[in-house]
Amino acid sequence: MKTYQALARRLVQHGIDPLFGLMGDANMQFIASYIDEQGGRYIGSSHEAGAVGMADGFARASGSVGVATVTHGPGTTNTLTALTEAVRADTALVLLTSSTPSANPNHIQNIDLRRLIEPSGAAFRRPLRAQDVPDELAQALAQARAEARPVVLDIPVEFHDVEIEDTIASPGEIPEAPPTDLDPDLLDAALGMIASARRPLVVAGRGAVESDAHDAITAFADLIGAAVATTVPARGFFAGHELDLGICGNLAHPVALTAILDSDCVIVFGASLTTYTTDAGALLSDKPVVHIDRAADHLNRYHQADVALCGDAAAVATAMTQLLVSENIEFASNRAGLAEKLRNRVPSDEFVDATTEGAVDMRAAMLRLATRLPSNRAIVTDAGRFLRSVWRYVDVPHPRYSAVTHNFGSIGLGIGCATGVSVAAPDLVTFVFVGDGGGMMSLTEFNTAVRYRLPLVAVVINDGSYGAEYSKLQGFNADPRHSLMEWPEFADLGIALGGNAVSVRSLEEIDKLDESTWAPENLPLLVEIKVDPSVDYYA
Missing domain, CATH: 3.40.50.1220 (TPP-binding domain)
Structure with missing residues (x-):
């Protein structure tokens, strides 16, 4: 068989289901083979960072190795922030990519992948022969699991159409690391x-x-x-x-x-x-x-x-x-x-509620929302000023189904990660909390949840600004209005992306949310909560 067919076959033999990715010249053949010839499940993202984020979230929630694939050049450069997040989260993940044809050093998408990847902290592997590709995949999966970190496997694009022998019916189990003797x-x-x-x-x-x-x-x-x-x-x-x-x-x-x-x-x-x-x-x-x-x-x-x-x-x-x-x-x-x-602790006594007409205090909002959420839930958080309120006041029923995309300090990774968590835990409702800035970066992956009919709720906490920067500008005695942003209505965006949406501007509107809100027929759902940027939520 050809290398791309062997690669697709080995993915299924290793139990890789699903495969996350974004299709391009360097991976379209083996993705098609994985789906059509091997019966694999493929989840296609709208951005390469989303694909890696999904594999990251899937790995965290499932406890297995997450696998994503992107094309060469910009396909790989687009993954770097999400890949670094996965490194710092100690996620077992394999990213399949490809270097451009070696016969064309002037290829428009040519870049030194090893020098690009290694500063992120991910391991980098590249087979020397097409015949080595199936075994390199097995070793990449084993390394990711043993070292609890992402491994990038660069399969040169010219290898894909090479005929190779791949006669192993089953690759067997990936060995576990030996136990450590205690001193x-x-x-x-x-x-x-x-x-x-x-x-x-x-x-x-x-x-x-x-x-x-x-x-x-x-x-x-x-x-x-x-x-x-x-x-x-x-x-x-x-x-x-x-x-x-x-x-x-x-x-x-x-x-x-x-x-x-x-x-x-x-x-x-x-x-x-x-x-x-x-x-x-x-x-x-x-x-x-x-x-x-x-x-x-x-x-x-x-x-x-x-x-x-x-x-x-x-x-x-x-x-x-x-x-x-x-x-x-x-x-x-x-x-x-x-x-x-x-x-006897009363969380609402820990702050002064700053809810006003048309905007709620995010702390009070999270306390109210926490009482409305279903017990069978997963919780994912993007990065932003809202984190303190979510982490303090929204409980996680089980730590396996909790993911935090804050390890690299980047906003905009939460919805991709939550999509992977939702795939891993389809019997739960996955709630991802994201700020308006991070939401605008990543809402395209909300559409991925729509396309695959995932039970996901994106809670956009909208203060109309880059909130952390608003607070820091105040601390520097600078004008915080420089951080303000005029966004479209997030509820409109959620509907435009194919989902349902609810806009919340008062605590009473949160109280109206009930079990029917999270019913399967209403998901994916975007819930926009309007908050006031001028409130000191770090107090």
Whole structure:
């Protein structure tokens, strides 16, 4: 068979379903073969960044490797921001692309792909022969999974029509990384710190989600009497736990912040302890920190832990629990009263509602909206000033179905990512929260959700400005009106792109949303919420 046919065949054999992409000269043949000859499911995006974002979201929600394909030249350059986001989110993803014909160095779309890709942090692979393409695909998938990062596979375009032998009926399973043996001295030191703690705190990050470590970590936390919290990417990990503080970091609510500061030992599973999680280190000051992560380069990257253990979150939590139980250690945690404070917390008391006629306070809007959302939901957030309100007041039922496209600080990636999440979780309603600026960058992918009839709701929080810049210009004593933008009505755009739309300008209009709003026949749906740009939402 020809190389493009072998490539399509191997994708299906490796269980790649669906394939995300945008068609061009360098990939149209194998996409057609994947669909027509192999029966594969293809989701076509409207922009290459969207294709990578979809593969990213799919991988995060499914736990499998996401695969996208784009054409050479500008097709690949258009992916760089979304690709860098996926790198920094530790997403297992393979991007299939192609270099232009080597016989034509003056090809209009020629660019050095290796030098383009490697600064993003993604791995780069290129087969030397057409015959090597099927095995290179298998190795790219294995590398993406083992290293938890994107791999770009450049298949030179002249290879596609070459006849090759591809006789392997099934490629078999991609091997898992071998388990890491725990250092007994470090483990003993960690347990000593934990056993002496009176106000311990357990923090779970995305690594804990990927390790399916909920039961193991919760059992460990309950044994030692710890309060529990998460990083933003692991929101929902401890949903329903009576000592769940929510987000650990500079977004913590007042009750949680007091408990975090009062803790006397912090045990971290699967989080890299960024400056946001630690509030630039202030939340971990003067207290011992035990840091567990299976990725060695995550340990001590941002914060120097007292004990750093390289290992799987579930395995380490289980080992710690067993050792502590075997030693018959009695824990004297004094978290009494914290559960009651959490139950009695009134989020609306944490801010002054600035709702006016024609524009709602986004914090009040998120509190109201959270009560109207279906329980079977996924939550995706783009980047922007609205994040604080969404992350604080809109809960995530399960961390697997939560995605944050803020790892590179770019706006405009949320809707693409949410489309991939929706494909991975078709039984859920995927809500993506996006600002007006990010929305204008990426609403074309709302049409992708329309074309594939996905259960997706895009919530556009419209303050008529680049909101973060509005606030920062005020801080610089500059005129914030320079950040104002005049957009079309987003509800009109949603309808023009083939979906349904609702425009919200009052809290009472949010109260009118009910189960029928999210009914399958109404989706995809765009909900525009008008807010006032002049309100200090960082207060």
